[in-house]
Amino acid sequence: MSDLMAEITKAMGFRHYALVHHVDLKPAARSVHIIDYPPDWVDRFQARRLYASDPIHRASHRTNVGFAWSAVQSIISLTAADRSILAEAYEAGLGDGFTVPAHIPGELNGSCSFAMAAGEMLDHRQLPLVQLVGSFAFEAARKISRIHEPEVQCPSLTERQAECVALVARGKTDWEIGQILGIGQETVIQHVKDARDRYGVTRRTLLAIRALFDGQISFADVFGR
Amino acid sequence: MSDLMAEITKAMGFRHYALVHHVDLKPAARSVHIIDYPPDWVDRFQARRLYASDPIHRASHRTNVGFAWSAVQSIISLTAADRSILAEAYEAGLGDGFTVPAHIPGELNGSCSFAMAAGEMLDHRQLPLVQLVGSFAFEAARKISRIHEPEVQCPSLTERQAECVALVARGKTDWEIGQILGIGQETVIQHVKDARDRYGVTRRTLLAIRALFDGQISFADVFGR
């Protein structure tokens, strides 16, 4: 796969690529982690755990199609820290690049990025092709990486539990949730209790965030209507 | 957008399209719902709330790249009920089709599908193009659907507040947070209180989710380490 990626990267006129799930532990179970970036940068990336705060990764969590790194501020607003991360990457030899996000509900977020050497320009006419290649490359890597699946699936909630958790996420009290769903407060307490048990957490706040993270509820459930 | 989609659909040799978030309530706040399917089928789809159980939708939740409907059983295993749904769609005038999933963490799942009339064949050489068009069409629709957003500028938290909220999001109690940050429990209570005030919310659960939503804290803050 690495060889193939290297070849494609070169053919499209790029210098580096990264086909990764956004986690820090590279030897993690079945996560994809195929990189050809300047080693210097990879080390720093790992050391500072940028996998989640890196602006490019953050932006990739906000969209469905690829984007040029130079246009990242049209997706998220950059803090001073973000700018310094980008500057540092540039120093390390990464020029402009293009990142294709890869999201599947309940799975780790990932992306496929291609980068020029520092100083070189992106060829914008090629970007649709890069988008396509990135998507399929990630999907291919994902399929390969899960051939041996022992399959740890995230806990699932019953419909009622999910409804309660969505309302918990909205900051409703158990009594309010009971009113909204037309059931007793005690019942709500029970549902929330059961949901907490399934996730193995003891606080409703973490419950809500976990449920949000793996798609049992969505931001739309929280802010919708 | 409908006109544009109709044109593109035709140009690519398809008969129908559907650019949708996977929800039942079509007039929902900011969800995408642009469809040109046989009305008969749309009605039945709504009535039976297939948005969640339809095999095509289910399959689209399992992958990142588009797939031909005729190959859906390579993604999910079809039950008898699934087969009958597919057969029904065929009866209603939907032939083979191609669905491009669209997932963004924390948002509703969606997809962009194109379908032939019943009996016609997919041109497999076109599928990469369809993949590309589907992705961008969905992203465009998504962006348009949120132009009119009330546009509330998000409150910003002080560094200490953000640290406290991140730990709140991890389900820590105020006392635990105090231990972790090396400050008194009372101080933590104050920070959380101030953070709640800034967001104008009364529950820490909603505080955590709001802070997560607009990037004051990230999932990495919650699950990292």
Add this chain to the structure above:
DNA sequence: GATGATCTCCCCAGAACTGGGGATAACGCA
């Protein structure tokens, strides 16, 4: 030197949540 923002700490009353223990009824599956 005043003003505002931030961080730190304290007290209290009432509301909300958590972790135990119960119970009944409906449903599908074997």
Add this chain to the structure above:
DNA sequence: TGCGTTATCCCCAGTTCTGGGGAGATCATC
């Protein structure tokens, strides 16, 4: 028919959170 799952309801003791009220210290800015 029994077993498991789900949904509904109840009680209670103890903990945690929320919404009020304070206060002192630092720091930058005007």
